[in-house]
Amino acid sequence: MAGDSETRLQDHGENGNAVRQPFLIGVSGGTASGKSSVCAKIMELLGQNEIDHRQRQVAILSQDSFYKVLTPEQKAKAVKGQFNFDHPDAFDTELILKTLHDILQGKTVHIPEYDFVTHSRKDKFITLYPADVVLFEGILMFYTQEIRDLFQMKLFVDTDADTRLSRRVLRDISDRGRELEQVLSQYITFVKPAFEEFCLPTKKYADVIIPRGADNLVAINLIVQHIQDILNGFVKRQNGYTNGTATPQRQRRTSESSRPH
Numbered sequence: 001m002a003g004d005s006e007t008r009l010q011d012h013g014e015n016g017n018a019v020r021q022p023f024l025i026g027v028s029g030g031t032a033s034g035k036s037s038v039c040a041k042i043m044e045l046l047g048q049n050e051i052d053h054r055q056r057q058v059a060i061l062s063q064d065s066f067y068k069v070l071t072p073e074q075k076a077k078a079v080k081g082q083f084n085f086d087h088p089d090a091f092d093t094e095l096i097l098k099t100l101h102d103i104l105q106g107k108t109v110h111i112p113e114y115d116f117v118t119h120s121r122k123d124k125f126i127t128l129y130p131a132d133v134v135l136f137e138g139i140l141m142f143y144t145q146e147i148r149d150l151f152q153m154k155l156f157v158d159t160d161a162d163t164r165l166s167r168r169v170l171r172d173i174s175d176r177g178r179e180l181e182q183v184l185s186q187y188i189t190f191v192k193p194a195f196e197e198f199c200l201p202t203k204k205y206a207d208v209i210i211p212r213g214a215d216n217l218v219a220i221n222l223i224v225q226h227i228q229d230i231l232n233g234f235v236k237r238q239n240g241y242t243n244g245t246a247t248p249q250r251q252r253r254t255s256e257s258s259r260p261h
Helices: 035-046 072-079 093-104 161-176 180-205 217-239
Strands: 010-012 018-020 023-029 058-062 109-115 120-128 133-137 153-158 208-211
Touching: 023 035, 023 093, 023 180, 023 217, 035 058, 035 133, 035 153, 035 217, 093 109, 133 217, 153 180, 161 180, 208 217
Parallel strands: 023 133, 023 153, 058 133, 153 208
Antiparallel strands: 010 018, 109 120
């Protein structure tokens, strides 16, 4: 497995106390490949999905939250399925970088909430509390080097193209109110070409490739074990000493009242 969880750098959190930087894991793959399902399965196997959001050691973040605010002309195209949401320019890279740097500094961050039906950001935000491990999933997580280099581990969910297309059709029709003809047209015009040009080439940067997505329990269990080892390392350092040196505890936010992630 990639990454060295024993050599995390110390930084300073919101209250000025030293905190240990979280272990960042990037999860990439094509549309409907099962990225979010893999992350959810990891959370389930770690038992983190049953823990209050403020106290979780593992958190999930999605690149989908960082779509740019569209102009009226772009929104009109989006409604007709004529806007390319799979192009790197569709994402707010600057905000992604700022958010990741804030996470590395142990800050509580507020993530935009995106509405796929209206193609716009909602007025409310998702709150992400400090965690020891952060999973950040998205189709282009490894495309920009400045973002890619922040991940200590990179996973690529590799799922058959026909399976991904069928999942996307079902999702867009049932969850986003799209028409079948529009979904297929958008896939052929934008999604498939963008995957081949921007997403698939980044597979080479992955430390671990997960064929079949969440169905691949062997691969997921190996990743879960690695994350568990990382979490155990954080606990040991927080409860005592490492190599004869006192280690600072991660500062948890318990008083904030906001919408949980």
